[in-house]
Amino acid sequence: MTVPLPTTQFTPLVRTGFSDPAAWEALRTVVETPNEYEFLAHVDYVDDPAYRDLPPERILELTPDGHPIVIVADDAALGSAEMPLLVIDLRAERGRTVRVIAERLWSIENNLSISNMDFAEFAGAAGEDGIFRGF
Incomplete structure (x- = not known):
């Protein structure tokens, strides 16, 4: 049985893909690098093999209340x-x-964390492949 995700100060970014440690480190570098206006995503990493390969439905069940979204670094991302x-809506x-x-993680994380925009706005701006790359 998998334990619930820990309560975090910032938006949880859960690692479920463990096949490529170098890709995980590269992803962290991108997430932690501010954009040209000094914006960056405020996340707390949940890097525990206990969450390896968990599907989004299970992540949703294990996420405590408190944040508007949970972010998943799965094998597809890595x-x-x-x-x-993968960004999962926890509200509306x-x-x-x-x-x-x-x-572009900073955009969705920052705006949803302060209720400046709705999840649907980002989902609606995603490309035909379901990926948001900016407005």
Whole structure:
């Protein structure tokens, strides 16, 4: 049985993909690098093999209340140059997902954390492949 995700100060970014440690480190570097206006995502990493390969539905069940989203670094994100992280809505459309390239994670995380925008706005701006790359 998998334990619930820990309570975090910032938005949880859960690692479920463990096949490529170098890709995980590269993703962290991108997430921690501010954009040209000094914006960056405020996340707490949940890096525990206990969450290896968990599907989004299970992550949703294990996430405590308190944040508008949970972010997942799965094998799909870690296996692509754009690093399209899976973002799961925890509020209005609980369970709805969209992918966001790591370079733009700050946009969705910042705006949803302060209720400046709705999840649907980002999901609606995603490309045909379901990935948000910016407005």
